[in-house]
Amino acid sequence: MSSVIIERVRIFDGESLVGPGSVEFADGVITRVVRAPSASVSASGRASASASASAEVIDGAGLTLLPGLIDAHTHVFDAESNLRQALAFGVTTELDMFMGPPEATRALCALARERADLADLRSAGLLASAPGGHPGVTMPLLPTVAGPGQADAFVAARQAEGAHFIKIMVDDGANHRRSLPALDRATVTALADAARRRGLLTVAHVSAVWSARLALDSGVDLLTHLPLEAALDEDFVRRAALQRRVVIPTLAILEVSAPENDPADCAARSLVHDPRIADHLPDPVLAVIAEGGEGLCVEHPLPGHRFHHALSSVARLHRAGVPVLAGTDANHRPGRACPIVHGATLHAELALLVRAGLTPAQALTAATSAPAAHFGLSDRGVIAPGRRADLVLVEGDPTQDITATRSITAIWRGGVRVDRTAHHDRTAAHTTAGPGGTPTKRRTP
Numbered sequence: 173m174s175s176v177i178i179e180r181v182r183i184f185d186g187e188s189l190v191g192p193g194s195v196e197f198a199d200g201v202i203t204r205v206v207r208a209p210s211a212s213v214s215a216s217g218r219a220s221a222s223a224s225a226s227a228e229v230i231d232g233a234g235l236t237l238l239p240g241l242i243d244a245h246t247h248v249f250d251a252e253s254n255l256r257q258a259l260a261f262g263v264t265t266e267l268d269m270f271m272g273p274p275e276a277t278r279a280l281c282a283l284a285r286e287r288a289d290l291a292d293l294r295s296a297g298l299l300a301s302a303p304g305g306h307p308g309v310t311m312p313l314l315p316t317v318a319g320p321g322q323a324d325a326f327v328a329a330r331q332a333e334g335a336h337f338i339k340i341m342v343d344d345g346a347n348h349r350r351s352l353p354a355l356d357r358a359t360v361t362a363l364a365d366a367a368r369r370r371g372l373l374t375v376a377h378v379s380a381v382w383s384a385r386l387a388l389d390s391g392v393d394l395l396t397h398l399p400l401e402a403a404l405d406e407d408f409v410r411r412a413a414l415q416r417r418v419v420i421p422t423l424a425i426l427e428v429s430a431p432e433n434d435p436a437d438c439a440a441r442s443l444v445h446d447p448r449i450a451d452h453l454p455d456p457v458l459a460v461i462a463e464g465g466e467g468l469c470v471e472h473p474l475p476g477h478r479f480h481h482a483l484s485s486v487a488r489l490h491r492a493g494v495p496v497l498a499g500t501d502a503n504h505r506p507g508r509a510c511p512i513v514h515g516a517t518l519h520a521e522l523a524l525l526v527r528a529g530l531t532p533a534q535a536l537t538a539a540t541s542a543p544a545a546h547f548g549l550s551d552r553g554v555i556a557p558g559r560r561a562d563l564v565l566v567e568g569d570p571t572q573d574i575t576a577t578r579s580i581t582a583i584w585r586g587g588v589r590v591d592r593t594a595h596h597d598r599t600a601a602h603t604t605a606g607p608g609g610t611p612t613k614r615r616t617p
Contacts, residue, residue: 174226175203176561176587181232182569183207186239186541186554188533189571195237196227197561200587204557235581236569239540239553240264240562243518244420245396245499247467248293250276252283254505254514255290260452260592261515262564262577264585267337267499267547268295269375269396272314274333281334288588291515292562294547296339296375297330300363302353306343309352317355323362327370337373337547338363340392342383347429347470354383360390373547375420379469388412394546396420396499397469400430400477403484413492418546420499422469423524425512426482431473439520439527440500440512448578449516452592457516460509467503467510486528495546496530498522498539519578532574561587 175198183191196204242265284293303316345352367374375394376387424440443449500517504510525535544553552560563584568576583590
């Protein structure tokens with residue numbers, strides 16, 4: 173495979189903006205990064221990486237090169253189409269937090285490793301929950317953990333099935349208007365300890381202040397979601413920082429779930445009005461973004477639940493130095509009307525992280541180098557020699573305007589350029605019935 177050189181481009185390397193400079197990659201790996209002002213500059217003003225005659229040279233003037241984006245919380249549901257759609261929006265890796273059965277999860281992870289037209293995939297496989305609890309109450313075949321004595325066997329079974337990390341549900345069903353059994357502190361602690369002995373990270377789904385505290389007290393590595401009924405207090409934030417915990421807030425789905433918000437104003441739902449996003453999605457997906465109500469963190473509005481509580485928690489955690497990762501909880505699939513969709517929603521999540529107080533550069537880090545570092549993906553997330561050539565080229569400067577991540581010019585997954593035009597043509601030609609039953613044809617840009 174001949175090398176590709178992107179010249180005169182701003183480079184966001186996963187932590188900071190450098191450039192203009194040039195990046196060269198070949199055989200799926202970044203081979204050279206030449207950074208201005210130390211870069212050699214030719215008479216034409218280009219930062220040179222000593223291009224060979226066979227190299228493809230791309231002029232990146234006015235553009236920004238990013239590491240491939242990583243969505244740190246998704247649910248793929250064994251759907252290749254979700255990984256294909258994620259990749260079309262620059263998400264080159266997804267971290268799936270619950271999928272089964274195990275053989276299907278292993279097969280899709282293996283497929284995603286090999287296919288350049290799909291986002292790469294890591295998965296928790298089957299999650300840990302209490303007997304009769306959420307979500308097992310509706311999934312009778314889902315293995316559960318009845319107490320601390322069953323924790324080690326549960327973790328061992330998930331590791332044998334190929335799980336990349338362990339997902340733990342700390343949820344009593346209240347957000348779904350139910351009263352269900354929940355894992356207690358002793359059991360969650362035993363699960364975290366068993367995973368740690370086997371070299372596996374633990375991720376706790378938290379649904380309220382009590383469950384966030386329980387997860388923190390139990391030694392779980394990462395917490396995902398944030399309470400809507402109140403902001404996390406300073407004592408919690410201080411302890412989370414001291415204990416080096418990591419948080420994946422999933423703001424996009426929390427905003428749609430919060431009762432005080434006008435749905436049309438929610439960052440995720442407003443994607444349908446941004447042609448940089450909407451023109452690359454088929455009508456059925458646009459319809460569920462605008463109108464869908466499945467798969468939310470809170471199924472029915474609850475008194476006192478406010479989205480600003482989650483924003484305040486992110487701001488406090490970030491100020492205290494707790495790493496915040498970008499994750500969407502994308503759980504749409506064909507036939508499931510969840511408005512949080514793969515790929516596209518991560519761009520809304522980035523905007524919400526900025527709204528919560530992160531700078532645009534810090535939000536980009538939350539979707540690139542930070543999830544790579546905290547999930548042990550040492551081959552990606554950073555633009556540096558020897559790393560995977562998972563790259564996204566965008567117009568403008570997203571370290572100044574975070575929505576510039578939506579203006580995608582090119583995507584490479586493992587050094588292979590994604591055929592985004594073909595993806596657009598497939599979506600533009602899609603015809604489906606509109607909300608009133610009338611056939612609606614996709615507009616073309």
